[in-house]
Amino acid sequence: MTTYYSKDHEWVAVEGDVATIGITDFAQSQLGDVVFVELPDVGKTLAQGDEAAVVESVKAASEVYAPISGDVTEANDALVDAPAKVNEDPEGAAWFVKMTVSDKAELEDLMDEAAYKAFVESL
């Protein structure tokens, strides 16, 4: 499994043809207490950069963008009832969606862990 990161602070873990998408620990720390998560319907086709989900903290609403193109195969409905999981385990149990990888070349637009870490430190 390889994990990639976007400049919008999403992570993408790719295993075979399945990509799992979530937001990074940095993203959740910036958002603060998450109180609402809206997920896409299974089957929805997303292009890279499309709005994939919405995450709201006490203060504000933020969009989660699809870091790659593909079809949504699964949504983590547990987050809808327990949005605080996003703060507790953003890069583990609190994944947002699983999707197909329709164009592996798009992964090259993303960062690896070391590059993302450097990116966050530069902010």
Next chain:
Amino acid sequence: MADPAASGQLLDTPLHDLHVELGARMVPFAGYDMPVQYEGILAEHTWTRESAGLFDVSHMGQAFLIGPDHETTAKALETIVPSAIATLKPGRIRYTVLLNGEGGIVDDLMVTRPAEPELDGRLFLVVNAARKDVDFPMIAAALPEGVRLEILDERALIALQGPKAAEVLASHVPGADEMGFMTSMDGAFDGIDVKLSRSGYTGEDGYEVSVAAGAAEALARALLSHDEVKPIGLGARDSLRLEAGLCLYGHDIDETTSPVESDITFVLQKSRREAADFPGAARILAEFNEGAVRKRVGFRLEGRAPAREGAEVLSADGARIGVLTSGGFAPTVGAPIAMGYVETGHAEDGTPVKIIVRGRELPARVSSMPFVEHRYYRKPA
């Protein structure tokens, strides 16, 4: 998702270094670099409702109106506010609004008549940070000869709010726990001169302490040394006041909204309504007597999705009837709430409405406010 770094033009309050030391996340607010949160908005909100929270509100504008006697000073202020100030008793605080000529709200503010006889002729004013530059020139321009405005730039304002505030504060200012809500006195906090008001903007019992800037950090540290007290940021201040049904200037009230539309008619004392001698009296009294076209109301949303400022409100049959002016997740309620304006015919408690969020119609109901009962201290008779 990161906020862009703010410009270097921001002002600091006397507690700025303390906020940074306590690990606050600082954000620009009304021209000041202010703490939005420390450990997290939910935890800070709940802590304030259950124990006591310390808020730095030093960005707000403090000033004295100084005249020869109470009657003269109060009458000067009454030319620009609709509340009865002349009849305010010593040591009492009144919430009121500055009005423009059309009866719109220029700002909301607290007016205190000092308890001390030697301070007779003074009124202590606290106005919103973002409105200082509008309010103070407006007030100064309204004053007759013999009454002057003294802006208190060198003072901090610290709020201590929550059910444990009284016992904590009384350990530093003896007798503070016996003050009635909306009363004020000058006192000594461990030897530091303070103007102490039993008031606040969270819906909880609490105090606001005005103190010289140089003594503010020592006072804040003394309060924070109590296990019952934690520092609270602007994020929780906003969620607390929203649950309490209290207006935030520039959002829920502004120069276009009147006190009747914004449902704060308690600022219109009967003697002033009868005299009809305040700015915009014609509009305000017509609305008071016949009803305004729109009214500020609360909303409770049925799902979990928060609706925020600017969201449109539709009637059950889909007609646009209003707009939200504040909204978000309410930690103590445990659900999303909002406030906004609707056409008066739809303002009744329980009226079903739809609120548009990201193109979707969220079911909600008009709700009376506050959303969380006020727990102000009432002095035993």
